[in-house]
Amino acid sequence: MKGLVGRGRELGYLEALYLQSGLKTCAVYGRRQVGKSTLLREFTKDKRTIFIQSSKQSGYENMVRMRADISQFLGKELPAIESFTEIMAMLERICKDEKTIIVFDEYPYLISDAPYVPSILQRFIDIDVKDTESMIIICGSSVSMMRDETEKMDRPLYGRFTNRLVVDPLDYRTCMEFHRNMSEIDALKVYMTVGGIPKYHQLMNCNTYEGCIKKCYLEQTASLIDEGHAVISNELSPFEIYSGIIACISDGAVKLSDIAQKMRLDRSSCKRYLNKMESLGFIGQPRPMLGAPKRPIYKIDDNLISFHYEIIRRHGPMLSSRSIDQNKKYALITNDISTFIGHRFEELCGQYIDTEYNVKERGRWWGRVGTEDTDIDIVAFVYDDDLRINTILAECKFRRQKTGFSALNSLTACASHIGCIVNEHYILFSASGFEGKLEEFTEDHNVMLVDLDKLLGRSPPDKLDRKSGSFGP
Numbered sequence: 001m002k003g004l005v006g007r008g009r010e011l012g013y014l015e016a017l018y019l020q021s022g023l024k025t026c027a028v029y030g031r032r033q034v035g036k037s038t039l040l041r042e043f044t045k046d047k048r049t050i051f052i053q054s055s056k057q058s059g060y061e062n063m064v065r066m067r068a069d070i071s072q073f074l075g076k077e078l079p080a081i082e083s084f085t086e087i088m089a090m091l092e093r094i095c096k097d098e099k100t101i102i103v104f105d106e107y108p109y110l111i112s113d114a115p116y117v118p119s120i121l122q123r124f125i126d127i128d129v130k131d132t133e134s135m136i137i138i139c140g141s142s143v144s145m146m147r148d149e150t151e152k153m154d155r156p157l158y159g160r161f162t163n164r165l166v167v168d169p170l171d172y173r174t175c176m177e178f179h180r181n182m183s184e185i186d187a188l189k190v191y192m193t194v195g196g197i198p199k200y201h202q203l204m205n206c207n208t209y210e211g212c213i214k215k216c217y218l219e220q221t222a223s224l225i226d227e228g229h230a231v232i233s234n235e236l237s238p239f240e241i242y243s244g245i246i247a248c249i250s251d252g253a254v255k256l257s258d259i260a261q262k263m264r265l266d267r268s269s270c271k272r273y274l275n276k277m278e279s280l281g282f283i284g285q286p287r288p289m290l291g292a293p294k295r296p297i298y299k300i301d302d303n304l305i306s307f308h309y310e311i312i313r314r315h316g317p318m319l320s321s322r323s324i325d326q327n328k329k330y331a332l333i334t335n336d337i338s339t340f341i342g343h344r345f346e347e348l349c350g351q352y353i354d355t356e357y358n359v360k361e362r363g364r365w366w367g368r369v370g371t372e373d374t375d376i377d378i379v380a381f382v383y384d385d386d387l388r389i390n391t392i393l394a395e396c397k398f399r400r401q402k403t404g405f406s407a408l409n410s411l412t413a414c415a416s417h418i419g420c421i422v423n424e425h426y427i428l429f430s431a432s433g434f435e436g437k438l439e440e441f442t443e444d445h446n447v448m449l450v451d452l453d454k455l456l457g458r459s460p461p462d463k464l465d466r467k468s469g470s471f472g473p
Contacts, residue, residue, distance in 0.1 A: 004042045005198060006174040007035070013165055014043045017135070018101070024135040025125060025160055029146035030167030031280075032234055033199035036139050039167060040103055049073075049101040050094065059114035063087065070094075084117055088124045095134040107138040108145040118149060118156040125160050143280055144235055169196030171355070172348055173457055181207050184452060185431055192344035195303030200224065213337070214326045217312060218319060225319075228308025235280055241265075245273055246300060249283065250309040254297040274298060287363025289379035290391075290418050303344055310340050345398035346377045349429045352450065353392060356461035358383040365393075369417050376414050378427075384464040394427040403430035404438050408447060425464055431455070 017024050030036050044051070050073045054062045066087050071078045073094075081087055094100050104110060104121075111117045125136060138161065140146045150161040172191045178201035179187035186209035193213075194200035203223050204212035216224040229243065236242040241263065248259045260270035277283045284301040288294050300306040315333055318324060350362060359382050366375035378394035395411040397403045407428055415421060426447045428434070433451050442449055448462040 004035070004038055005177050006170050007039050007042070007167075010039055010165060010167060011043055014040075017163055018043075018047070021133065023125070023130055023132055024163070026135070026137050026163040026165060027146060027150045027161040028137055028139040028165045028167060029143050030141070031143060031169075031197070032141040032231060033197050034141075034167050034169060035198040036141070036167050037105055038198070040105065040137065040139060044101050044103065047101055048098060049103065050091065051103045051105060054104070054106045054110035056109055057113075059084075059110075062110055062114070084114065084120055088120055088128065092124065092128040095129045095132045099133040099135075101135045101137065103137045103139060105139045106141065107149075108140040108142040111149070122156040122160060142235060144276075170198065171196060172351060175201055176456065178202060179204075182209070184456065186212075188345075188348070188431065188455075189341055192303055192341055192348060193307050194224070197304065200227070200304065210330060214330055218326045218329045220322065224304075225312065228305045228312065231302070231305060232282070236276065241273060242277060245270070245277070246283065246305065246309055247313065249298050249300055250306070250313070254299065256296060256298075259298070286366075287361065288365070289361070289363040289381075290365045290421065292363075292365045292367060301347075303347075306344070307340060311336050342396075342398050345429070345431070346396045348455075349394060349396045349450070350378055350380075352429070352455055353378065353380050353382070353394070353427075357392070357464070360389065365414070365418065367417070369414060374414055376411065382464065388423065390423040390425055390464045391421050392425050392427055393421070394429060396429040398431045400432055402433045402435050403428055404435040405441075408438065423464075429455070 014026070017026060028036055028040065041051070050070060052066050052069045054065065057065075063081060063084060067078055067081045070087070070090055078090075091102055095102070121136075121138075129136070138146075138149075138157075149155050149157050150164065152158060172188065175191045175196055176184065176187050178198070179190060182190070189209040190201065190204045190212055193209075194204060200216075203216055206212045206215055216222055229239075232242055232246070233239045244263050245259055248262045253259050253262050256267060256271060256274070259265075259274070260267045263270060265273070274283065278285070282300070282302050282305055283298050285296050285298055300309065311333055312319065314336070315329075318332060319329055321329075353359060353362060357380070359380055362378065362380040364375060364377060365379050366373070368374070376393055377396045378392065380392040380394075382390050382392055384390050393411060393415050395407050397407055407430075408426070411426055411428070415424065415426075424446070427450060428438075428447065429450045431452055434449050439449065441447070450461075451459075453459040454461060
């Protein structure tokens with residue numbers, strides 16, 4: 001599937017901005033392959049627009065490319081251009097002649113070898129076109145650089161791009177549109193592997209999840225085999241340190257002290273690296289709820305990065321071997337994929353709660369029951385229609401067989417060790433449905449069952465209006 005999928009909110013934002021009077025500016029950014037350029041081309045397709053595309057080249061080569069972009073817009077060959085100032089003078093005349101959108105796509109590439117560009121663009125906005133009706137857009141995949149250029153007070157463009165549009169990955173329901181020829185279970189597994197990035201979903205275009213993994217990860221020319229590393233290196237340097245920290249988390253070192261020790265970093269330096277990755281959404285800290293230990297622990301939030309480090313990195317030599325065929329490679333990683341998908345399903349269920357309920361706070365609970373460590377997958381404080389706080393306790397199961405009483409018993413057993421819980425509601429998530437006896441039992445008790453129909457929005461969510469209280473099957 002090609003073209004734009006979803007993005008109604010983003011298009012609406014840009015259209016409303018475009019209709020405002022006077023000069024408009026907007027910074028558009030988001031991680032690589034999230035669909036920024038496709039979004040902007042859809043927004044500008046029926047408008048007078050110059051689309052200036054930069055790339056990882058020298059300043060001179062990008063300048064030649066700009067000349068070609070402007071020549072194409074004007075429909076005539078322009079003479080040689082010696083400076084960026086000359087380019088902006090041409091754009092000034094175009095904007096003054098008629099309302100025009102100027103898009104500087106991959107702006108970070110443009111300024112990496114031409115650090116003087118932001119100052120010239122500042123003058124262009126402040127003086128040259130300030131009295132026009134035109135619109136200036138800068139767009140980039142380096143989120144950290146785009147933030148620095150527009151939000152730091154010592155940068156020339158500070159205060160010039162107060163309109164900012166962050167293009168986030170698509171939600172799992174929207175991503176089902178990419179996989180109409182695939183079973184819904186497999187389509188959800190694709191989402192949990194590549195995480196709502198349109199380009200990746202377009203690449204995962206086989207009829208089965210297994211086929212997608214073989215094509216994109218197990219072939220000799222697999223398109224996504226190194227993408228996890230590419231996402232990190234596009235944003236962060238030194239790559240070796242950031243990659244090593246993520247590898248530590250993947251291998252179970254989730255406390256700051258353990259990560260710092262394994263990476264041979266002092267705690268303050270390690271904390272800075274962690275904070276940087278957390279600001280980009282690569283990693284996160286589970287929010288402790290209902291008295292769970294408040295010591296910070298870390299997890300990998302990004303699906304694609306998580307899959308790379310938990311599956312691809314651990315089986316690297318085997319996956320790169322030319323003597324092992326794809327079927328054997330896939331068989332060797334099947335168990336690890338099942339474990340991975342089970343963990344990612346918890347986050348998908350968290351998205352469901354965020355979408356269907358008025359959430360005040362969401363996290364998880366962990367602690368000890370007897371001599372064993374245990375946890376509750378999702379704990380959320382949500383408002384009901386009367387603005388009363390309710391507590392959701394949820395268990396998430398992504399497996400072939402239907403979910404039965406054992407999952408409910410496990411959830412209620414954990415809850416019984418927590419203490420006082422206000423207005424509790426139990427939710428069981430199961431992609432494969434539920435056993436009949438459990439369905440009968442929950443009709444008259446304080447349990448909500450979320451199957452595939454509810455996950456995908458075909459059935460409405462349960463309302464938080466049942467009488468709360470403890471019970472047992």
